[in-house]
Amino acid sequence: MKNESEPTNQGRRDFLGAAAGLTAAAVAPGMMLHTVDSEAAAPTGGVSDAHRWGLLVDTSKCADGCTACVDACDQENGLNLQSQPLGDDELKWQNQRATWIRKVKLQDNLTGQVTNLPLMCQHCEHPPCVDVCPTGASFKRADGIVMVDRHTCIGCRYCMMACPYKARSFIHEQVDQKLTRAPRGKGCVESCNLCAHRLDTGDISTACADACSAEGHQALVFGDLKDPTGPLRQALAKKPNRQIRQDLGLNTGVRYAGI
Amino acid sequence: MAEVLSKGVLLAFLSVALGLSAMAKAEGVGDFVQPSSKAASVENCVEPTEYMRRNHFELIRHQRDETVYGGIRGAKHSLSGCVSCHVGYDSQGTPLEIDAEGQFCSSCHDYAAVEMNCFDCHATVPKGEAWNHEVAAVHAHPTGAAPLAATSAER
Amino acid sequence: MKRIVYREWLVEPQRYWGLLAMLAGVIAVGGLSALYMEHEGHWVTGMTNSVVWGTPHVFAVFLIIAASGALNVASIGTVFDKTAYKPLARLSGLLAVALLVGGLLVLVLDLGRPDRLLVAMTTYNFSSIFAWNIFLYSGFAAIVIGYLWTMAERKGNHLQKPVGTFAFLWRLALTTGTGSIFGFLVGREAYDTAILAPLFVVMSFAYGLAIYMLVLFYAFDADGRPIGPAMLKRLKNLLGLFVAAVLYFTLVYHLTKLYGAKNSDIEAFLLINGGLYTALFWVGWVLIGGLIPLGIIYHPELNKQRDWIATASALVVAGGLAAMYVIIIGSQAYPQEMFPGHSVIQFGAPGDVGGRVAPYSPSFPELLLGLGGVGVALLITAVGIRVLQFLPESLADRDVDPHASARHA
Ligand code: SF4
Ligand code: SF4
Numbered sequence: 022m023k024n025e026s027e028p029t030n031q032g033r034r035d036f037l038g039a040a041a042g043l044t045a046a047a048v049a050p051g052m053m054l055h056t057v058d059s060e061a062a063a064p065t066g067g068v069s070d071a072h073r074w075g076l077l078v079d080t081s082k083c084a085d086g087c088t089a090c091v092d093a094c095d096q097e098n099g100l101n102l103q104s105q106p107l108g109d110d111e112l113k114w115q116n117q118r119a120t121w122i123r124k125v126k127l128q129d130n131l132t133g134q135v136t137n138l139p140l141m142c143q144h145c146e147h148p149p150c151v152d153v154c155p156t157g158a159s160f161k162r163a164d165g166i167v168m169v170d171r172h173t174c175i176g177c178r179y180c181m182m183a184c185p186y187k188a189r190s191f192i193h194e195q196v197d198q199k200l201t202r203a204p205r206g207k208g209c210v211e212s213c214n215l216c217a218h219r220l221d222t223g224d225i226s227t228a229c230a231d232a233c234s235a236e237g238h239q240a241l242v243f244g245d246l247k248d249p250t251g252p253l254r255q256a257l258a259k260k261p262n263r264q265i266r267q268d269l270g271l272n273t274g275v276r277y278a279g280i
Numbered sequence: 281m282a283e284v285l286s287k288g289v290l291l292a293f294l295s296v297a298l299g300l301s302a303m304a305k306a307e308g309v310g311d312f313v314q315p316s317s318k319a320a321s322v323e324n325c326v327e328p329t330e331y332m333r334r335n336h337f338e339l340i341r342h343q344r345d346e347t348v349y350g351g352i353r354g355a356k357h358s359l360s361g362c363v364s365c366h367v368g369y370d371s372q373g374t375p376l377e378i379d380a381e382g383q384f385c386s387s388c389h390d391y392a393a394v395e396m397n398c399f400d401c402h403a404t405v406p407k408g409e410a411w412n413h414e415v416a417a418v419h420a421h422p423t424g425a426a427p428l429a430a431t432s433a434e435r
Numbered sequence: 436m437k438r439i440v441y442r443e444w445l446v447e448p449q450r451y452w453g454l455l456a457m458l459a460g461v462i463a464v465g466g467l468s469a470l471y472m473e474h475e476g477h478w479v480t481g482m483t484n485s486v487v488w489g490t491p492h493v494f495a496v497f498l499i500i501a502a503s504g505a506l507n508v509a510s511i512g513t514v515f516d517k518t519a520y521k522p523l524a525r526l527s528g529l530l531a532v533a534l535l536v537g538g539l540l541v542l543v544l545d546l547g548r549p550d551r552l553l554v555a556m557t558t559y560n561f562s563s564i565f566a567w568n569i570f571l572y573s574g575f576a577a578i579v580i581g582y583l584w585t586m587a588e589r590k591g592n593h594l595q596k597p598v599g600t601f602a603f604l605w606r607l608a609l610t611t612g613t614g615s616i617f618g619f620l621v622g623r624e625a626y627d628t629a630i631l632a633p634l635f636v637v638m639s640f641a642y643g644l645a646i647y648m649l650v651l652f653y654a655f656d657a658d659g660r661p662i663g664p665a666m667l668k669r670l671k672n673l674l675g676l677f678v679a680a681v682l683y684f685t686l687v688y689h690l691t692k693l694y695g696a697k698n699s700d701i702e703a704f705l706l707i708n709g710g711l712y713t714a715l716f717w718v719g720w721v722l723i724g725g726l727i728p729l730g731i732i733y734h735p736e737l738n739k740q741r742d743w744i745a746t747a748s749a750l751v752v753a754g755g756l757a758a759m760y761v762i763i764i765g766s767q768a769y770p771q772e773m774f775p776g777h778s779v780i781q782f783g784a785p786g787d788v789g790g791r792v793a794p795y796s797p798s799f800p801e802l803l804l805g806l807g808g809v810g811v812a813l814l815i816t817a818v819g820i821r822v823l824q825f826l827p828e829s830l831a832d833r834d835v836d837p838h839a840s841a842r843h844a
Contacts, residue, residue, distance in 0.1 A: 068351035106478050115786025116483035123783030127774050149621060157560035170348050171401055175555045176547015178487040179565050185622025187771055187789060193478035200408035201360045206401030207476045208547030221351040265773050269621055
C-alpha cells in the first residue's frame with residue numbers, strides 16, 4: 022500500500038510545495054515581524070526550530086476503557102466547559118462538540134486482536150490542513166506544532182476536509198465559558214496544539230502524557246524529536262514504530278508503536 | 281487582519297476624539313478603572329495612561345501575533361494581563377466579567393461606540409490562567425524532565 | 436444576415452413585480468436562515484465534525500460551476516464563430532455573473548465567521564486552491580462584465596473575440612479550480628483523483644446550459660418572443676452532448692477508482708450499499724440527470740416540443756443537485772480509512788463517528804440558505820433583462836441564421 026500511493030502524493034506535495042515556496046518568499050518578511058523584538062519578559066525565548074515536539078504512543082500500554090488522557094485534555098483546554106445546546110440531539114452533539122483527542126479501539130480483521138490508542142492531531146511536518154487553508158490561519162510553528170490562528174480563521178472548514186486523521190473540530194455553538202490559557206469561540210476550527218501554552222512557559226509536558234503516567238500506564242511519551250538524548254528519541258529507539266497513514270508521507274510528529 | 285486594521289484605524293480616530301473631549305471635560309470622562317480592580321491600586325498602566333487610552337489596541341494586537349506565532353506568553357502587553365489587572369470584583373470577591381456592562385472594557389467601548397470582539401474567544405475573568413502568568417513559573421520544569429504528577433488543569 | 440435587435444424584457448408589470456416579490460421572499464427567507472445559523476452557531480444545522488460541508492455547499496458549488504457553464508453559449512458564438520449562437524450571448528454572460536454571485540453568497544454565508552470576509556479577501560495562502568479560487572471567481576465576474584460590454588457597445592465590438600476567448604479560458608480554469616478543491620484532498624478516498632477536475636468541467640457545461648435554456652424559455656414565453664425550431668434543435672443537441680459527456684466522465688471516474696484496488700470500498704459504498712447516496716447516484720445523478728433527459732432529447736417526437744425539452748433541462752438540473760450531494764456529502768459521510776486491515780470498533784464517544792458512515796440530514800435553514808442563493812441568481816437575471824437589452828427580439832430561425840433555416844425548411 023505504501024509503495025503504491027507514495028509517488029502520486031509526493032508529486033502533489035511537490036507541486037503544492039513549489040507554490041508554497043513562492044508564497045513563503047512573499048510572506049516571509051511579514052512573518053519576521055512576529056519573531057523580532059520580544060521586549061516582553063517571556064518565560065521562554067519563544068518558539069524556535071531547535072525543537073520539534075512530538076509524541077510516541079505505545080499502544081500495548083494503552084489500557085482498554087481508560088480515558089485519562091481525554092479527560093485531562095478536556096480539563097486543560099477548557100473543553101469540559103462545553104455544554105450541549107438546548108434542543109440538540111445527544112448523538113449529533115457528540116459529533117459536533119470539540120474533541121482534540123479521542124480513544125480509538127481497533128480490531129485486526131485477520132487475527133481479531135484488539136488495539137487501543139489515543140488519536141489526536143498528528144502534527145504533520147507537511148500538514149495538508151496548512152496547505153489548503155485559504156487565509157493561512159492554519160499554520161505550523163517553528164517547533165513543529167500545527168495550530169489555528171483563531172484571529173484569521175474564517176471557519177471555512179476546508180482544513181477539516183483535508184486532514185486525514187479527523188483531528189480537527191469546528192466550534193458549532195456559542196462558547197460561554199473558556200479559560201484564559203485556551204481562548205476559543207464559535208465559528209472557528211481548533212485542534213490539539215500539544216499544550217503549547219505549557220511549552221511556552223517552559224513546562225515541557227502535555228496534559229495527556231502527564232495523565233497517562235499518573236494513571237500508571239506510561240503509554241504516552243512526550244518530547245523533542247530533535248533531541249537525540251531526550252526521552253522521546255530514546256523511547257522511539259527502543260520500540261519499532263510507525264505513522265498512521267504513513268503512505269501519505271506527511272512525516273507526522275506523533276508516532277505509534279504496536280500498530 | 282484588515283478587519284482588525286480598519287477597526288484599529290476607527291478606534292484611533294475615536295480615541296483621538298475621545299481624548300479631545302476628555303480634555304474638554306477635564307478628568308471626568310475616560311476614568312473607567314474599576315475601584316475594586318487591581319489596576320485601581322497601581323500608579324500606572326503598563327504604559328502611560330494617555331498612551332494606553334489611544335494605543336492599547338495596537339499593543340494588544342502586536343502581542344497577539346507574538347503569542348500565536350512566536351509563543352511569547354504572559355508578556356507586558358498581553359490581553360490576559362489586561363484582564364487580570366482590570367477585572368473588577370463584587371463584594372464577595374468574585375470577579376466580574378470585564379466586558380459586562382459598566383465594567384472596564386465595555387464602559388469605555390460603549391461610550392465610544394466601538395465594537396469589541398476579543399471576548400468572543402478570550403476569557404472575561406482570570407480563569408485557569410495558571411499557564412499564562414506568574415503562577416506558571418512555579419510549574420516550570422527543566423527541559424526534558426516531564427513531571428510525573430498531573431500538573432494539568434484547573435485547580 | 437439580419438441585424439439582431441435586443442429589447443428589454445417586456446413582460447406585463449404585474450407578472451414582473453409578482454416574480455420579483457416571490458424571489459425577494461425566497462431571498463429574505465434564505466437571509467434569515469443564514470442569520471439564524473450565524474447567531475446560534477452551526478449546531479442547528481445537520482453539519483458535524485464528520486460532515487463539515489453540508490447542503491449550502493451543495494447549492495454553492497452547483498451554482499458556481501453552473502455559472503461557468505452558462506457562459507458557454509456566449510463562448511460558442513464568439514470563440515468558435517458559430518453565428519447562430521451570437522444572439523444568445525448577452526443572456527449567457529448575465530446569467531453567468533448572476534449564478535456566480537448567488538453561489539458565492541451562499542458559500543460566504545455558510546462560513547463560521549462570515550464577518551471576517553475581509554480577512555479572506557486580504558490574507559492569502561497561495562498554496563491553497565481555495566485561495567486561488569477567490570481570485571478565479573472575482574476575476575471571472577470582472578471579465579464577464581467586460582465581455583458583456585464588448586457585446587453591447589459598438590466601440591468595444593472588435594475586442595469581443597479576444598475578451599471572449601479569454602473569458603472562455605478563464606471559465607475552464609475556474610471550473611478546474613473548483614474541481615480541484617476536492618481533488619487535492621488526499622485524506623478522503625472519494626476525492627483523491629485527478630479526474631474530478633475534468634468531470635467538473637463537463638458537469639458545468641451541462642448544468643449551465645440546462646439553466647440557461649430554462650431561463651431562456653421562460654423569458655421568451657413570458658413576453659411572447661419566438662424561438663425557431665432550428666434554434667431549439669441546436670440547443671437540445673448541445674445539451675444532449677453535454678449530458679452524455681457527464682455520463683461518460685462519471686463512468687471514467689468510477690473506473691479509475693475501481694482500478695486502484697484499494698478504493699473498491701468507497702466504490703461499493705457509492706455504487707452498491709451506500710443507502711441514500713447510492714440511490715441518489717443511480718436515480719438522481721444517472722437516471723434523472725442523465726438517461727431520462729437523453730431519452731427525451733433523442734426521442735423523435737418529444738424532442739421537437741419545447742415543453743419536453745424544458746422538462747429535460749429541469750431534470751438535468753435536478754440530477755446535477757443530486758450529483759453534487761453525492762460528491763460533496765456522500766464522500767464525507769464515508770469513513771476516512773486510517774487503519775488498513777483493521778476494523779474501528781470504537782472511536783471516541785458513541786456519537787463521535789469514525790470507521791463507519793457518518794449520519795447527516797439537511798436542516799431547513801441550510802436548505803433555505805441554498806435556495807436563497809438560487810433566488811439571488813434569478814433576481815439578478817430578472818432585473819437585468821428587464822432594465823437592459825439582454826434578450827434578442829426574436830430567435831425565429833430566419834432572424835438568427837437565414838441560411839440554416841432555409842436548409843432545414
Ligand atoms: S493531523 Fe490533521 S490537523 Fe494535525 S497537522 Fe496533520 S493534517 Fe493538520
Ligand atoms: S476553517 Fe479556519 S483554519 Fe481551517 S482552513 Fe478555514 S480558515 Fe483555515
